[in-house]
Ligand SMILES: O=C(O)C(=O)[C@H](O)CO
């Protein structure tokens with residue numbers, strides 16, 4: 190069974206944000222992740238992590254004005270200075286939280302700017318950020334996200350596109366964040382894609398589809414995929430990034446259930 194990280198932007202919303210850390214460890218998670226730590230002082234979050242004995246698996250670079258619909262700054266030609274400052278902010282938080290990797294959301298590009306121009310901005314921003322974060326021993330990740338349901342207009346939507354961009358950036362500090370839920374919607378072929386790109390994958394996330402609920406609801410065979418991750422030697426975190434159907438604690442049966450079911454699968458084979 191891979192090591193699990195609780196995504197506190199989606200799980201445990203029954204609690205105030207800072208109380209979600211204790212809830213996560215009570216439920217059996219070893220680490221946490223979330224969209225944004227920046228609303229809280231870094232030392233306050235660090236104290237919650239330490240008290241709970243949790244690792245900080247990941248968070249995002251500042252994403253812009255989320256409530257206004259922004260989903261990252263990295264492709265926006267008129268926000269390059271802000272993007273660069275945001276990298277410093279993320280490095281400060283990552284160091285305070287002992288976090289070894291951060292995810293850069295590409296963003297939603299203005300419709301009147303050609304994709305090729307957005308990509309040029311993205312590549313240059315990523316090259317800057319990968320270098321700056323590398324100096325602090327923090328890995329940079331990019332995550333393709335589905336633009337069919339969750340983020341219409343999002344710039345980065347597929348594995349091939351992400352790997353091409355990583356190649357163009359040409360840094361040894363830029364990795365893929367592979368969110369199985371998004372990639373099931375956009376392209377499928379999950380197990381083979383992960384295996385083929387294992388050294389380039391820095392983080393994996395899970396949710397059921399359709400609905401983005403618990404991983405044991407829907408069409409994706411997570412018992413098989415978790416077993417596969419163990420067999421191919423994936424050593425990173427698997428982030429539980431889903432919208433619980435009810436109270437978070439009541440839907441956590443998958444955490445123990447998958448270990449047993451995955452073992453049965455391999456015994457049967
Ligand atoms: O939406 C997702 O899948 C993400 O992981 C983004 O980084 C938002 O947290």
Ligand SMILES: [Mg+2]
Pocket residue numbers: 332368394430
């Ligand atoms: Mg994700």
